[in-house]
Amino acid sequence: MREAIKYLSRRAASLVYEALEDTRVVVINGARQVGKSTLAERVLRQAPNGVARFLDDPLTRAAAQEDPIRFVDHEGLMLIDEVQRVPDLWLAIKNVVDRDPRPGRFLLTGSARLLALRSLPDALPGRSETIELWPLSQGExxxxxxxxxxxxxxxxxxxRAEALGLRRRNYVALAARGGYPEAVKRTNPRRRERFFEGYIGDLIARDVKQVADIERAADMRRLISLLAAQIGGLLNVSRLAGELALPASTVRGYIEILETIFLVKLIPAWSSNATTRAVATPKxxxxxxxxxxxxxxxxxxxxLVGGLLENFVLSEIAKQLTWATTSARIYHYRDRDQYEVDAVLENNAGExxxxxxxxxETVRPDDFRGLRLLQRRLGDRMRAGFVLYCGPESLSFGEGLTCLPVSALWTTRAES
Structure with missing residues (x-):
């Protein structure tokens, strides 16, 4: 586990170092318990005359609230951890970097998407860069x-991918382990369950309240369980509203909050002029x-197992997109004729x-049904179609179509 965190820090740290070279304010954003503070401290140790301020300390927080301008007055790099706890610091930072536009002035961390918080007075447009830190990937x-x-x-x-010999039960176990560092190191299943139980409780009690006033926390907890029960499916707000006996607008707002605090991610629907029957509902x-x-x-x-493995794969891909040299976005595809593709990656060239x-653990020709539809309609834009499955082999299923083991996600070298 120690090596895993070290590997994570090297990769994420390189992104932070690059940003600090030409950006005045760098924000490390991400879910609770993914290592934001640890990463920020390691970066700070490499900076001359760096100083750290941790706003979970009551005395430090009181000083920031009392005199924000003097609090941020420092010549070198300043790390402010959990910056969302004192919203007035945002204007103080803006004042400093506007007067002195040198890069590498502030390194900020937060457990919610800072620019979405209602309490922040200014988003620092053109002055900041945000790096999102996810739970550990399988490669990490x-x-x-x-x-x-x-x-x-x-x-x-x-x-083609290396065959690791993993089977369905192995992939289910990896998906159930997840990537939060604290959960990964707890090999006892009951101890890991206790981590997740406490995590959900803290998230609702602390992070949700940073974003919005929720009168009935029990409704939010139940919504989270309902979303988990439908992983791999399209987001049906009306059905969720009916089960919760809440207005659809309230449920939609709750889901936005869960995305803001990095609990869930909405995968938008993909369509093009060539696929006019596509539905627009996100996953x-x-x-x-x-x-x-x-x-x-x-x-x-x-x-449910199929949905869990799909969630596992899509989250691994989403993590890779934060550091891949290829600039691409993730979507899903489904149309009214029941053709679907779990993930559609589109790069800046439209490929x-x-x-x-x-x-x-086996693949059938019919598993490529949705991929073949996209291939027919998109022609040369379709770079490749892959079925990722729980078996060990890498095999061709026709021009432009290949099956690979799920482990190809993390065993493949970028320059393969």
Whole structure:
């Protein structure tokens, strides 16, 4: 585990160092318990004349509230941890960097998307850069490459992966472990459950309140459980509202809060002029598959296991997109004729990688049904279509179509 965190810090730290070279304010944003403070402190140790301020300390917080301008007055790099706790600091920082526009002045961390918080008076447009830190990826935990996204766009359907011998039960176990460092190091299942139980409680009691006033926390807790029960499916706000006996507008607002505090991520629907029958409904995944597995523990239905593995794959891809050299975005595709593709990656050139996730240990030609539809309609824009499954082999299923083991996500080198 120590090596995993070290590997994570090297990768994320390089992004922070690059940003500090030409940006006045760098924000490390992400979920609770993903290592933001640890990463920020390691970066700060490399900065001459750096100073750290931790706003979870009551005395430090009181000083920041009393005199924000003097609090941020420092010549070198200043780390302010949990900066959202004192919103008035935002204007003080803006004042400093406007008067002295040198890069590398402030390194800020927060457990919610800072620019979405109602209490912040200014978003520092043009003065800041945000780096999102996710839970550990499988490559970071196991010491592998995590280069699938870059390799897929570079190599296309000729991509092949190392066979690790993992089967469905192994992938389910990896998904259930998730990537929060504290959960990963707890090998005892009951101890890991206690971590997730406390995590949800803290999230509702602390992080949610930073974003909005929620009168009935029990409704939020139940919504989280309902979202976990439908992982892999489209977001149906009306159905959720009916089950919670709440207005749809309230449920929609609650989901926005959960995305703001990095509990869930909405995967938007993808469409183009060539696919006019596509539906526009987003798909919702949990940022950490381990948390989703905890919330659905005891339900071992095939549909739920399939949804959990899909969540696992999509979250691994989303993590890679934060550091891949290929600039791409993740979507999903579904149309009114029931053709679907679990993940659609589109780069800046408009090239498409389609990915379908299967919980089976074998692959059938029909598993490529949605990918073949996109291939027919998009032509040369479709760089490749992959079925990621729970078996060990990498095999061609026709021009531009390949099946790979799920482990290809983290064992593939970017330059493959």
């Amino acid at each position: 935990i196991e010491g592998h490459e995590d280069g699938f996204v870059d390799a897929a766009f570079r190599v296309g359907a000729d991509l 919702v995944i949990f940022v950490d598959s381990g948390l989703a597995a905890y919330l659905t523990s005891g339900n071992n239905s095939d549909s 498409i990688i389609g990915i379908e996730v299967k919980a089976a």
